[in-house]
Amino acid sequence: MPTFEPVLLANVGKPDSHTLKVYEAAGGYQTLRRVLQEMAPKEVVDRIRASQLRGRGGAGFPTGLKWSFLPKDDPGPIYLCANADESEPGTFCNRVQMEHDPHQILEGIILACYATGASAAYIYLRYEYPLAYERLQQAVEECYRAGYLGRNILGSDMSLDIYIHRGAGAYICGEETGLIESIEGHRAWPRTKPPFPAVKGLFQRPTVVNNVETLACVKHILERGIEWFQSIGTPPDPSDPRDPGSFGPKVFSISGHVNRPGCVELPLGVPVRELIEQHAGGVWKGRKVKAVVPGGLSTGVLSAHELDTPLDFSGPCKAGCLGLGTGGVIVLDETYSMVDFLHNSCRFFAHESCGQCTPCREGTAWAYRIMQRIKAGRGRLVDLDLLEEIGNSIGIIPGSTICGLADGAAWPIKTTLAKFRDELEDYIRRTNPLGCRNPAPVEALPEWREHQSITGRKLLGAEATI
Amino acid sequence: MMEKVLTEGICKQIEACYPKYPTREAVILPALHLIQEAIGHVPPKAVEELAHLLGVPPARVQDTLSFYGFFAQDEPVGRTRIWVCRSLSCGARGGEELLEYLCQRLGVQPGQTTPDGRITLEVAECIGACDYAPAILAGRVLWKNMTKEKIDQMLETLP
Numbered sequence: 001m002p003t004f005e006p007v008l009l010a011n012v013g014k015p016d017s018h019t020l021k022v023y024e025a026a027g028g029y030q031t032l033r034r035v036l037q038e039m040a041p042k043e044v045v046d047r048i049r050a051s052q053l054r055g056r057g058g059a060g061f062p063t064g065l066k067w068s069f070l071p072k073d074d075p076g077p078i079y080l081c082a083n084a085d086e087s088e089p090g091t092f093c094n095r096v097q098m099e100h101d102p103h104q105i106l107e108g109i110i111l112a113c114y115a116t117g118a119s120a121a122y123i124y125l126r127y128e129y130p131l132a133y134e135r136l137q138q139a140v141e142e143c144y145r146a147g148y149l150g151r152n153i154l155g156s157d158m159s160l161d162i163y164i165h166r167g168a169g170a171y172i173c174g175e176e177t178g179l180i181e182s183i184e185g186h187r188a189w190p191r192t193k194p195p196f197p198a199v200k201g202l203f204q205r206p207t208v209v210n211n212v213e214t215l216a217c218v219k220h221i222l223e224r225g226i227e228w229f230q231s232i233g234t235p236p237d238p239s240d241p242r243d244p245g246s247f248g249p250k251v252f253s254i255s256g257h258v259n260r261p262g263c264v265e266l267p268l269g270v271p272v273r274e275l276i277e278q279h280a281g282g283v284w285k286g287r288k289v290k291a292v293v294p295g296g297l298s299t300g301v302l303s304a305h306e307l308d309t310p311l312d313f314s315g316p317c318k319a320g321c322l323g324l325g326t327g328g329v330i331v332l333d334e335t336y337s338m339v340d341f342l343h344n345s346c347r348f349f350a351h352e353s354c355g356q357c358t359p360c361r362e363g364t365a366w367a368y369r370i371m372q373r374i375k376a377g378r379g380r381l382v383d384l385d386l387l388e389e390i391g392n393s394i395g396i397i398p399g400s401t402i403c404g405l406a407d408g409a410a411w412p413i414k415t416t417l418a419k420f421r422d423e424l425e426d427y428i429r430r431t432n433p434l435g436c437r438n439p440a441p442v443e444a445l446p447e448w449r450e451h452q453s454i455t456g457r458k459l460l461g462a463e464a465t466i
Numbered sequence: 467m468m469e470k471v472l473t474e475g476i477c478k479q480i481e482a483c484y485p486k487y488p489t490r491e492a493v494i495l496p497a498l499h500l501i502q503e504a505i506g507h508v509p510p511k512a513v514e515e516l517a518h519l520l521g522v523p524p525a526r527v528q529d530t531l532s533f534y535g536f537f538a539q540d541e542p543v544g545r546t547r548i549w550v551c552r553s554l555s556c557g558a559r560g561g562e563e564l565l566e567y568l569c570q571r572l573g574v575q576p577g578q579t580t581p582d583g584r585i586t587l588e589v590a591e592c593i594g595a596c597d598y599a600p601a602i603l604a605g606r607v608l609w610k611n612m613t614k615e616k617i618d619q620m621l622e623t624l625p
Binding site for chain 2: 090130187
């Protein structure tokens with residue numbers, strides 16, 4: 001097998017890698033120049049479609065197919081939204097790319113706008129990335145000065161403006177229609193689909209929403225060709241006619257209990273074990289793995305027996321998880337309690353549910369309250385059944401919500417119960433020996449105040465004084 | 467006549483956003499950021515004035531404002547807002563203990579401001595700095611691989 005050459009992170013680590021000068025010195029914007037001269041927009045769409053590029057933001061939808069849903073001969077305007085709202089716990093690969101190589105993303109955006117006919121692009125950037133904001137803003141200004149943005153780009157017929165729109169601390173804005181609502185100035189409540197954004201999106205116009213890493217891949221596919229792209233990653237499973245495969249490089253973010261947390265670019269399909277041992281310096285403090293989140297918190301957990309799972313679009317599914325997600329791998333060591341894991345996860349989704357759909361708003365909030373009570377030593381064994389019921393009934397898959405946030409909340413619950421139920425039961429028996437078999441409903445803790453749940457100890461202490 | 471909350475300077479900055487969007491409603495979010503940045507919160511009077519400036523109903527602005535946890539309404543935030551990440555990667559490496567330590571050091575709970583108006587303590591869900599867990603965002607500065615000692619250092623540097 002030929003050695004793998006990173007492209008998405010190739011400039012990271014060079015001095016001033018975020019500047020136009022350094023980007024151009026490494027061949028930057030040559031692809032844009034060539035494509036504008038040599039290719040028609042439709043050819044670009046066809047090439048991306050043929051490459052089988054799948055979205056890097058979480059859902060893995062084929063990018064070229066998404067573009068091809070735009071209405072033909074639309075009078076315009078068409079919009080492109082670059083999703084840089086990266087808020088999935090354990091994910092920071094977009095941040096690293098935007099901070100260190102913003103021009104790569106901009107070149108991808110300009111190429112995608114050429115292909116789709118978009119005349120304006122909005123980069124939806126989460127507020128918590130001040131350095132990425134500064135660098136993207138500088139990069140956009142450099143592009144206008146150099147003639148890569150604005151009217152008649154590089155002497156062609158193409159005109160494009162790129163605007164950076166900053167979020168305000170809401171995870172739901174990463175959902176593509178929540179993102180659109182947020183740019184329009186509304187609360188980020190996801191829309192019911194259809195109509196899909198390609199038909200009726202931002203400002204009621206045809207819109208494409210792509211993750212920023214996906215857009216960077218567009219640039220590399222146009223530069224290096226389909227053959228190069230498909231020589232990397234996992235080919236389609238011949239036994240599954242609907243599997244488009246998992247081609248290309250992916251930036252994985254690795255964090256948690258490892259010696260060297262960070263970003264690494266590897267072919268899709270890299271096994272979890274290899275990622276931890278060869279690219280993250282192994283588990284810290286000489287400990288063993290207990291559980292691994294394969295692709296951002298929403299995807300659930302793998303157990304220590306599932307470390308040979310390949311990180312491609314279908315690998316984590318086969319191990320009972322939601323999917324590849326964002327490629328945000330979180331390693332948990334053998335000393336970490338899965339009660340703490342599930343408490344943390346349920347708190348996150350309860351906090352981030354946008355409140356639009358009742359099953360999600362109530363389901364995530366009650367799952368968190370149940371986990372608070374379990375963690376505080378007042379859990380009952382039947383609480384686990386209750387959690388399972390919530391996990392199985394909220395989300396797009398059971399058909400009870402508009403967007404996938406609730407699915408993301410459900411998967412950590414479902415996978416923890418499937419793989420670590422014994423540990424949860426032990427904890428409940430140990431911390432609540434007298435009440436663990438109580439089948440009758442028990443009140444939630446007196447007040448649902450987030451700051452009282454900082455540690456279970458504190459809650460127990462508060463209880464003891466009543 | 468009562469004095470305006472939105473100064474001429476803030477209004478100019480808001481108007482500068484108009485060409486970026488085809489609707490005035492879309493200016494609400496960037497405008498809220500500009501107001502929050504300039505005066506530390508978005509009081510009801512600012513909501514009314516912004517609505518007037520953009521030609522939208524005040525309820526439209528309030529609806530958007532109240533959705534995003536970022537904007538303070540009743541009281542201005544402190545000179546520095548400290549966001550302590552408690553999501554999984556940071557939480558599993560001691561983020562929650564650091565939050566507790568900051569509560570003790572500052573004598574406030576998350577969401578509160580120190581009586582001298584210096585610091586507002588906030589909990590954050592994943593700030594995308596898991597490679598530096600546990601991480602804290604203080605204003606625009608990301609503090610990496612935090613410990614109690616580094617929190618002490620950080621507090622000394624803040625205005």
